[in-house]
Amino acid sequence: DPSDHLQYMRLALDQAQESPPKPSNFRVGALLVDADTGAILSRGYTLECEGNTHAEQCCLLKFAKAHDLPEERVGEALPPNTVIYTTMEPCNLRLSGNLSCADRIIRTKGKGGEQSIKKVYLGVKEPEKFVGDNEGRKKLEENSVECVHVPGLEERILSVATAGHEL
Ligand SMILES: Nc1nc(=O)c(N)c(NC[C@H](O)[C@H](O)[C@H](O)COP(=O)(O)O)[nH]1
Numbered sequence: 302d303p304s305d306h307l308q309y310m311r312l313a314l315d316q317a318q319e320s321p322p323k324p325s326n327f328r329v330g331a332l333l334v335d336a337d338t339g340a341i342l343s344r345g346y347t348l349e350c351e352g353n354t355h356a357e358q359c360c361l362l363k364f365a366k367a368h369d370l371p372e373e374r375v376g377e378a379l380p381p382n383t384v385i386y387t388t389m390e391p392c393n394l395r396l397s398g399n400l401s402c403a404d405r406i407i408r409t410k411g412k413g414g415e416q417s418i419k420k421v422y423l424g425v426k427e428p429e430k431f432v433g434d435n436e437g438r439k440k441l442e443e444n445s446v447e448c449v450h451v452p453g454l455e456e457r458i459l460s461v462a463t464a465g466h467e468l
């Protein structure tokens with residue numbers, strides 16, 4: 302029920318607080334959850350994993366590593382009803398040119414080809430600071446990944462996300 306979503310989003314915000322401030326991105330946190338059991342499968346935050354990594358990307362990378370899989374095959378190890386909570390809408394274009402998180406989420410397929418991550422719960426839409434209007438949500442929905450906004454933490458999410466930006 303909605304209070305569970307808010308609880309998971311709070312945990313994702315806790316992750317975002319771990320992210321090192323940087324003027325060229327946002328500090329975001331994410332959680333992979335098995336929607337059938339409620340179990341937290343992985344947590345991640347921006348720049349947690351080596352390189353210029355996003356929170357959602359770190360969640361997937363860590364879970365893949367724990368199952369001896371490359372990130373692009375993580376869908377094979379994810380439960381069939383996985384959801385991701387992310388404090389900010391997944392990116393669809395990155396100024397660095399790295400693969401977007403929308404694409405990373407869309408490509409999570411089980412061995413039978415079915416979609417592993419079925420739903421994205423997001424805390425805020427991406428502010429139009431770096432890439433204008435982020436079409437991550439649109440791209441996800443066009444690829445049968447449902448996006449649900451979890452209201453209530455917007456101000457805190459945005460203040461954490463932009464903590465590394467000059468005022
Ligand atoms: N959902 C999300 N999770 C993140 O962990 C993160 N850092 C962003 N940030 C979106 C922003 O648009 C990009 O950070 C900039 O476009 C710069 O791109 P890089 O991050 O350098 O690839 N968005």
Ligand SMILES: [Zn+2]
Pocket residue numbers: 355356357358391392401402403
């Ligand atoms: Zn991203």
